[in-house]
Each structure stands twice: as C-alpha cells, then as structure tokens.
Amino acid sequence: MSGAVFPWRSANRFELLIDGPNFFPQMLVAIARAERQVELELYLVEAGACADAMIQALVLAAERGVRVRCLFDDYGSLALTLGLRKRLTDAGVELRFYNRLSWRRWVRNLYRDHRKLLLVDQGIAVVGGTGVTDEFWTPGQDTAEWHEVMVYISGPLVLDWQALFDRQWHANAARREWKPSTHFGLPRLPKVPATGPGLGRVAYADARQHRDILQSLIRALNSSQQRIWLATPYFLPTWSVRRALRRAAGRGVDVRLLLSGPRTDHPSVRYAGHRYYPRLLRAGVQIFEYQPCFLHLKMVLVDDWVSIGSCNFDHWNLRFNLEANLEALDPQLTLAVAGSFERDFAQSQAVSLAAWKSRPLWRRVKQRVWGWIDRLVVNLLGRRG
Numbered sequence: 001m002s003g004a005v006f007p008w009r010s011a012n013r014f015e016l017l018i019d020g021p022n023f024f025p026q027m028l029v030a031i032a033r034a035e036r037q038v039e040l041e042l043y044l045v046e047a048g049a050c051a052d053a054m055i056q057a058l059v060l061a062a063e064r065g066v067r068v069r070c071l072f073d074d075y076g077s078l079a080l081t082l083g084l085r086k087r088l089t090d091a092g093v094e095l096r097f098y099n100r101l102s103w104r105r106w107v108r109n110l111y112r113d114h115r116k117l118l119l120v121d122q123g124i125a126v127v128g129g130t131g132v133t134d135e136f137w138t139p140g141q142d143t144a145e146w147h148e149v150m151v152y153i154s155g156p157l158v159l160d161w162q163a164l165f166d167r168q169w170h171a172n173a174a175r176r177e178w179k180p181s182t183h184f185g186l187p188r189l190p191k192v193p194a195t196g197p198g199l200g201r202v203a204y205a206d207a208r209q210h211r212d213i214l215q216s217l218i219r220a221l222n223s224s225q226q227r228i229w230l231a232t233p234y235f236l237p238t239w240s241v242r243r244a245l246r247r248a249a250g251r252g253v254d255v256r257l258l259l260s261g262p263r264t265d266h267p268s269v270r271y272a273g274h275r276y277y278p279r280l281l282r283a284g285v286q287i288f289e290y291q292p293c294f295l296h297l298k299m300v301l302v303d304d305w306v307s308i309g310s311c312n313f314d315h316w317n318l319r320f321n322l323e324a325n326l327e328a329l330d331p332q333l334t335l336a337v338a339g340s341f342e343r344d345f346a347q348s349q350a351v352s353l354a355a356w357k358s359r360p361l362w363r364r365v366k367q368r369v370w371g372w373i374d375r376l377v378v379n380l381l382g383r384r385g
Contacts, residue, residue, distance in 0.1 A: 005212045006164075006202040012155030013198060014328055016308075016336040020130065020137025023150040024050065030120045031057040037067045039119040039165050043112065043310070044131025045072050046079035053139050054132050055084055059091040068093045071169055073113040074100045076131070096172050098322075114310050114321035115204075116150075117165060125153040125161040127326050129298045129310050136296075146296045149340065151308050151326050151333070153200070160202045164324060197330055205311065205323040213311050213325055214318055218244055220302040224253045229301040229341045231258035233294070234266065235273035236314035236374065242276060249284035258344055261289035268373075271363075275371035281353040288348035298325075301341060304334045 017023035031038055038061050045051060062068045070088065072080065074097040088095050098113035118126040128150030130136050135145040153161070203213040221228060221244035228248050235257070237245075249255040257280070264270050277287060300307040309325030311317055328334075 006160045006204075008199055008201045008329075009156045009160065011198045012153060012157045012200045012328075012330070014200065014326075014330055014333040015152040016333060016340065017126075017128075017150045017152055018340055019148060020050070020144040020146075021142050023126065023128070023130065023148075023152075024053070024137040024139075026152060027118055027126050027150075028053060028057045030118070030124050030126070031061050034061050034066045034120045036121050037069070037119075038121075039069045039071075039117070039162070039169075041071045041113065041115050041117040041165055041168070042132060043073045043076040043114045043116065044133055045077040046131070046133040047081045047084055048134040049139050050134050050137045051080065051084060051132050055087060058093055059087060062088075062092040069169060070095050071098060071113065071165070071172060072096075073098045075109070075112055076114075096169065098168075098172055110320045112321050113168070114317060115168075115324040116310050117161060117324060119158070119162055119165060122162050123154060123158055125158045127151050127153060127161065127309055127324065129296060129308075135294075144293070146294045147290065147292070147344075149297045149299060149308060151328075153326065155198060155200075157200045157202070157326075161324075164202055164204060168322065197332070199330060200326060200328040203307065203309075203325045203327050205318060205321065211318060213323055214238065214240075214313065216327060217241065217300065217307060217313060220300075220305050220307070221245065221248055224248050224302045226303050227254040227256075227301065229254075229256045229258065229338075230313075231295065231297050231299045231341070231344070232312045232314070233260045233264065233296045233298070234269045234312045234314055234316075235259050235276065236269065236312075236316060237276070238313070238315050238318065241313055242280070245280060245285055246283035249280075254286075255284065256286045256288060256341075256345065258288050258290060258295065258341065258348065260295045261291045261349065263291075263294045265294060267366075271366040271369075272371045272374040274363075274367040277351065277356055278353065281351070281356065287351040288345050289351060290344060290348045292347050295344070299337060299340070301334070301337050304331070305329055306333055306337050308337070 058068050099111050101109050116128055116130055130148050136148055137144055203216050205211055205213045218240055245255055298312055306328045307325045311323035311325050
C-alpha cells in the first residue's frame with residue numbers, strides 16, 4: 001500500500017441519517033447557514049427536483065459571498081444540464097469535473113470519482129453514499145426510491161475531510177488527473193486506539209495507488225469476535241474480503257450480508273455476484289436480500305467498529321475509483337448503525353442454500369453469463385476476481 005493515511009481523532013460527534021428525506025434537508029440547512037466556504041464532491045448528479053434544490057442552496061451561498069467549490073465526476077454528472085452548470089458558474093461557484101471523458105484515453109475513462117462529501121465552514125462534514133438525484137430525494141416527499149445513509153460529522157475529524165477534498169481539488173486542476181501526488185498524514189496504517197466516544201478517522205482509496213480503505217476493512221474482518229454485518233448494493237467483493245468473511249463465519253462470528261434484492265439499477269451486477277453465494281452459504285455466512293426498494297447504502301459493522309461511505313469494497317471500485325469512508329468507534333453511532341441493520345434485515349429475504357440450489361433455470365443462466373463476463377474482464381485487467 002502506497003501513500004499516507006489519516007490518524008484516529010477523538011472528541012467528534014456523529015449522527016446517522018437514514019434516507020434522503022432525513023439527510024438532504026439537513027445538508028441544505030448547513031449550506032444556508034454557511035458563512036465562509038462550502039465544498040461538495042459527488043459522483044452522481046442529475047437534473048431534477050433534488051438537483052434544483054441543491055443548486056439553489058449553492059447559488060444563494062455564493063451570492064452572499066461564501067466561497068463554493070464543487071467537484072463532480074464527469075461521467076456521473078452527464079445528466080447535469082448545461083443550463084444548471086451555467087447557473088452555478090454565473091453565481092460564482094467554482095465548478096470542476098473529474099477525469100473528463102475522451103476517446104483518446106481508452107481505459108483511463110474508467111477512472112471515476114465516487115466520493116460523496118459535503119463540507120461547510122471547516123466545521124461540518126456530511127459523508128456517505130448519496131447522489132443528487134430524485135431517486136434519493138424528491139422535495140416534499142417522505143419516502144425515497146433508493147435506501148441510503150449519510151453521517152453528519154462535527155469535531156476535529158472535519159479538518160481531515162477538508163484535507164482530502166483540498167488534495168483532490170488541486171490535483172484535479174488539469175481535469176484529467178486521478179492520482180494526486182500530494183502526501184499527508186501518517187506513513188503507515190495506524191493501530192486502532194482504545195474504544196471511547198467520538199473516535200473516528202478518514203479512510204480512502206486513490207484508485208489502484210492507495211488502498212488504505214481495503215486494508216483497514218480486512219484487518220477489522222480478521223480480528224472480528226462477535227459480528228460482521230456488511231451492506232453493499234453491488235456484491236462483487238475482492239478475493240481477500242470473501243476469504244475473510246468465510247474464515248470469520250468458520251470461527252463462530254455472526255456474519256450477515258445485506259444485499260440488493262430484485263429492485264436494483266444494475267441487474268447484471270447482481271447476477272454476477274450471485275456466483276459467490278454457494279461457497280459463502282456453506283461457510284455459514286447469512287445472506288439477506290433487501291425487498292422494499294433499491295438498497296444503495298455501503299455500511300459495515302464489525303463488533304463495535306463502523307465504516308460508512310462511498311466504497312462498495314468490490315474489485316471495480318478499488319481498481320478504478322476514488323473512494324472515502326468514515327471509520328468510527330463511538331457507542332452512539334454503533335447503536336444507531338446496529339438498529340438500522342436490524343430494521344433492514346427484518347425487511348429482507350433470507351437466502352438459504354437449499355432454496356439457492358432449487359432456483360429457476362433462467363436465474364442460473366443469467367448468473368453464469370454475467371459471472372463469466374465479469375470474471376473475463378477482471379482477468380483481462382489483471383486482478384484476481
């Protein structure tokens with residue numbers, strides 16, 4: 001693993017916000033109260049009611065003299081219209097796009113900024129997995145089409161999130177870079193301190209160059225004693241993650257996966273991930289498929305350790321994407337995350353090995369086809385799938 005990592009910091013406050021109708025209003029209020037600066041880094045931004053509300057808040061902040069910087073992924077923001085972009089820049093918002101698409105770059109077009117981060121006045125950070133689209137939140141509605149979580153953070157840790165944003169903002173000046181050259185923080189992965197309120201750190205990934213976020217997860221999985229509850233919408237985990245999950249279940253740890261059910265935006269990815277089910281089930285891993293809507297959150301609970309953010313911990317994310325997660329050891333956040341998991345498990349369908357073996361032929365065929373395609377591409381790209 002190359003690159004620096006962030007240390008653990010204490011005396012932070014965390015609030016788990018579940019689904020867009022809960023976290024978007026708080027994000028908009030934070031922007032409305034901004035006095036000096038607002039930063040927003042996002043992958044998915046699409047024209048619609050949600051984007052209108054967010055852009056209106058950013059424009060009003062810029063017009064009252066707040067410095068507003070937005071870093072959007074170029075591919076993820078293709079549906080952000082020229083009119084909305086001009087509205088931002090005309091108000092004085094500094095707008096940059098990560099890794100502009102170009103046919104000349106070939107495979108380099110696959111490198112994307114998948115981070116989701118809002119910063120206000122270097123005192124507030126809101127981190128998680130949301131995009132600014134109507135699937136996450138439509139103003140005036142109490143429910144959302146996509147199930148997601150964000151964490152509202154205040155305290156010393158916010159400055160580390162600010163440093164991560166600033167690093168990428170400056171690296172992205174040429175609009176085509178995805179590997180920042182600036183290093184900061186500690187030279188190696190820090191040891192987890194004694195538990196207590198308000199402990200947290202920033203874990204991140206710079207595509208293939210820096211995989212702190214994966215190394216930290218593997219260490220947590222391998223040291224687990226009581227539970228591993230992991231939620232991800234796209235289940236294409238690396239070989240090391242799959243092995244750690246099987247070994248943990250083998251030594252008696254309560255290992256549960258919360259995955260997308262039939263409601264998903266990428267059915268092909270869901271079917272490709274199905275090829276991992278049998279071996280995990282035989283090892284004692286419990287698999288739950290979420291039923292009410294599309295499960296988009298990325299959240300891990302290992303004993304009392306929490307990781308929430310943008311990373312799906314799959315071989316695609318970790319090869320091509322910029323990712324960022326909050327890691328925390330905080331009793332209140334742990335309790336909130338555990339409660340969220342329990343409610344979601346109750347609304348999910350458990351997958352048994354017997355039922356899996358008796359699934360319809362058409363599902364078997366789709367699993368084989370999409371699994372073969374995924375494995376072929378991964379092998380061509382030189383990674384173990």
